Amino acid sequence: MVSVAIDLVQLPMIPAFSFGLALSAEKGVAELETRSMADVSWRPPRACSDYWEEWKNCKSIRNRFHYYYTYGESPSCQQWKADYLNCREWEKKMNVESRAALCESERKRLEERQSYSLVWEMRKRPPPDWHLPLDYRKPNE
Known part of the structure; x- marks a missing residue:
């Protein structure tokens, strides 16, 4: 049987999602922190x-x-x-x-x-004169 020594100082934080636990290596001491699944997977x-x-x-x-x-x-x-x-x-x-x-x-x-309001007001129906030519209000010259 072969045993492997792990230097905990060099280990990063490894989340163990299946158990809801996180293995933390701070200051050379392995800590097992209990966290909820939502905290770990957020x-x-x-x-x-x-x-x-x-x-x-x-x-x-x-x-x-x-x-x-x-x-x-x-x-x-x-x-x-x-x-x-x-x-x-x-x-x-x-x-x-x-x-x-x-x-x-x-x-x-x-x-x-x-919080910003819309620039254009939404219409419920088109204006009544929508089908007329654009220059219908100008006097004929």
Whole structure:
């Protein structure tokens, strides 16, 4: 029989999804943390690379010019970077605070996007004069 020694200091966090347990190797001591299945299998709303790409796009010269032209001020890209760092923290250490911060950030982003009203009013039926030529109101010259 062959026995294999495992150096626990070099082991990353290995989630054991089938048992709802996570094997953590912090400070050389193996800890068996009991977590619910929802905690272990939770994924961020977006991939971490998406947060990184959004941050890079926000910091680009083209976006800065467009944002300044549109709103008259420079864009604030700190939230994208904070979300990226929280996402990486969740993936590496399954930090609950990072998870909560990501959820709150995405919730605020969705609320902000839904708070804008539509530009065009939706019609229930076409206007009564829809079939007339476009210049019917001009006097004939």
